[in-house]
Amino acid sequence: MAVNLRGRHLLTLKHHTPYEIQFLLDLSRDLKNKKRAGIRGDLLAGKNVALIFEKPSTRTRCAFTVATIDEGGHPEYLGKNDIQLGHKEDVADTARVLGRMFDGIEFRGFKQSVVEDLAKFSGVPVWNGLTDQFHPTQVLADFLTIQEEFGTLKGIKLVYVGDGRNNMANSLMIGAAKMGMHFVIGSPKSLFPEDGLVAECRKIAQDCQSGAVIEVLDDPKAAVKGAHAVYTDVWASMGEEDKLAERKALLQPYQVNKELMAAIGREEAIFLHCLPAVKGYEVMEDVFESRCSRVFDEAENRMHTIKATMVASIGNL
Incomplete structure (x- = not known):
């Protein structure tokens, strides 16, 4: 069965079919083998990814950062004190600004409603790096x-x-x-x-x-x-x-x-x-x-599966 995840968000796994989930796992395996063989890629060449973090992170931040760079893209870390999200500017306005500058947005924070509003208003794929409700x-x-x-x-x-x-x-x-x-x-x-x-x-x-x-x-x-x-x-x-x-x-x-x-x-x-x-x-x-x-296998696999998620939705496939 053909699978096309181009332009898709990952807010929870509710919106992905079993075939789409399996596709991401198979792509993760292939990208993992590629990395272990020392092959640098260009599947995210020319892509800019915004990484919004309300909560601190080790695996999620490092996985998104390394995964983006591995495939030739540019990750930009935006901590809670770096942007106006939810302070002087509402989520919808922040989303519309970032969507005009970045090809994809990762969000790690508290409210599921924030990641959903980013997806609703940004016009680019949004990936949930963790909220209080879900961690896909x-x-x-x-x-x-x-x-x-x-x-x-x-x-x-x-x-x-x-x-x-x-x-x-x-x-x-x-x-x-x-x-x-x-x-x-x-x-x-x-x-x-x-x-x-x-x-x-x-x-x-x-x-x-x-x-x-x-x-x-x-x-x-x-x-x-x-x-x-x-x-x-x-x-x-x-x-x-x-x-x-x-x-x-x-x-x-x-x-x-x-x-x-x-x-x-x-x-x-x-x-x-x-x-x-x-x-x-x-x-x-x-x-x-x-x-x-x-x-620790599981921790490493954060990087490979995150890479597959980004490549599938914004990559140069």
């Missing part, structure tokens, strides 16, 4: 890592343990529904994902005929049983630091440690984390540094 570029990196490990996504059991309402749980659930995975959230009932999103993801799976299974459980050991991959994230996201003590008490049973990994019952299971990790909280050091950990 991370999911692409996660899926590339899983695909490299197991050769497929379909039928893979991916279990997320921790805060079941955060942007990673939301985004993984959407992606898993599209790609025919068995996705389980293991979380306290008070941190279960929104019922509406769970229902939407189950409908996505049905509409796509992907065969995906979506479950939400409050028993962490029951959740991880038979998992191919176990995923976690920080217990208090950026902006929620004041809730850390409360979350630590609530989420301690969901810590990824040797005991929880032993409950999987599958020898080849892997551990994933979007990073940065607070070791000793959501994951223990002996799991993070174990042979089952793929967190």
Whole structure:
């Protein structure tokens, strides 16, 4: 099936078909092989990319920067104190200015409405580098890592343990529904994902005929049983630091440690984390540094999947 992502935004994975997601993963693999062979490209030659960051970043900033330069483009970092976004100038006006100067815009910040308004008014492709609700570029990196490990996504059991309402749980659930995975959230009932999103993801799976299974459980050991991959994230996201003590008490049973990994019952299971990790909280050091950990493969894959996303939407293909 022919896939054309020219001019497309990446705000969440809701708007991409399974074929389009797989196309991005295949393109990521090809671009990764190209980089490892030492081949510099020109697929973004003459392209200027605005990188808007309200929140600090290691992987997202470096991935967008290196990916753009690798293919001959120019990235311009715009921190929260560098431009007037949301201060003296509303989002719509900023979007219209940047859209006349840049070929694509990345946004990493708080409100999903901001990235959606950038897409609405800029006239150029906009990519969500993280908001409080969704983190689609991370999911692409996660899926590339899983695909490299197991050769497929379909039928893979991916279990997320921790805060079941955060942007990673939301985004993984959407992606898993599209790609025919068995996705389980293991979380306290008070941190279960929104019922509406769970229902939407189950409908996505049905509409796509992907065969995906979506479950939400409050028993962490029951959740991880038979998992191919176990995923976690920080217990208090950026902006929620004041809730850390409360979350630590609530989420301690969901810590990824040797005991929880032993409950999987599958020898080849892997551990994933979007990073940065607070070791000793959501994951223990002996799991993070174990042979089952793929967190740094996953981190590297941010660059390859982000490169594929930009190339597919604004590249010289």
